[in-house]
Amino acid sequence: MSPTLAEVITALERAYPPALAEPWDAVGLVCGDRTEPVRSVLVCVDPVESTVDEALELGADLVLAHHPLLLRGVHGVPADDPKGKLIHRLIRAGSALFCAHTNADSADPGVSDALADALGLVGTAPLEPKPDAPTTGLGRVGELAEAEPFAQFVRRVAEALPATAWGVRAAGDPERMIKRVAVCGGAGDSMLGVATRSGADAYVTADLRHHPAGEHLEKGSDLPALVDVSHWASEWPWCEQAARVIRDAFGGNVAVHVSERRTDPWTLAASR
Structure with a gap:
């Protein structure tokens, strides 16, 4: 039996206690239904278009990201906003997003x-x-x-x-x-x-x-x-560590993928 999202969150918060997060941080569940089953997870550093694309290609029920998507307060998530667009895509696909940031740093x-x-x-x-x-x-x-x-x-x-x-x-x-x-x-x-x-x-x-x-x-x-x-x-080595948390907790009942897509924003370098 696949665990529910709530059960996966319990395992993640045991490994990365929310109490360890810095006061300014935004960690935890961003979107998703805690009662839904989790059969597949994608672990990544950044919740950006590339990794959301990958998650939807894999049919992942959960994206576990290190960096928060909504670190600063927002008043809405319209679909024509870059971050709002990602949330809309995830919700339409039935995929949850969970972030472990400074609590994972200090764990x-x-x-x-x-x-x-x-x-x-x-x-x-x-x-x-x-x-x-x-x-x-x-x-x-x-x-x-x-x-x-x-x-x-x-x-x-x-x-x-x-x-x-x-x-x-x-x-x-x-x-x-x-x-x-x-x-x-x-x-x-x-x-x-x-x-x-x-x-x-x-x-x-x-x-x-x-x-x-x-x-x-x-x-x-x-x-x-x-x-x-x-x-x-x-921070990318953490992805495999976090993947092991889920594998150890749920064995073969959850397929866990580590994203290898480079989401570093710098794409070119030159020297003279």
Whole structure:
């Protein structure tokens, strides 16, 4: 018997408790009937036209997305609005949309655990633990099995994550040995200070801005070297982790698909 949407939501909220979400966030069920059965799920980072297309092609009853569709308050979802159009398409197809965002970021395991695993880190712990639940919180810090030069570590990151036009950018001495590594899936320059205090040799995150990165590097060569990847690529490993949550809860009663469609907004890169 296929589980109901309500039963799938219970499993997801057990893995990614809504209480872990930041106060400004919008997580949970966006559209869908909790009493309907769920036979097929598509897991993705972004609920956008491409992934909705994929979900409808698969006949998915549920789209599980990391990023919220309606993060900021809206007064309506008309079909001639890009986001409203997606909701109308999903409802007409009988597909639900559920989002796990900052609650998945802080969960144990969560988004940064998936990134750390992809890079081969062991012995990980939260960079910024929640006071009342020290195994949860933003970011992770762990160690490589063996130290390696920074240039080699940057190649490791590039090989571990899906390719994007953004690519992998790095700042640091290519010969510096890297052993202890901090990571934060998604935009993480606000965690630069925390990564530094963790004693990390390198910090991997997305969306590093010019001034915070430059000011960090000016403070000394013993601070973590920086690796900047695309936002989407840094969070994509979570999709398989979330897929396992559903597979483990319902076995073969639900077909779970991980989207491989690149929804990173940057599509071209050029250099001189």
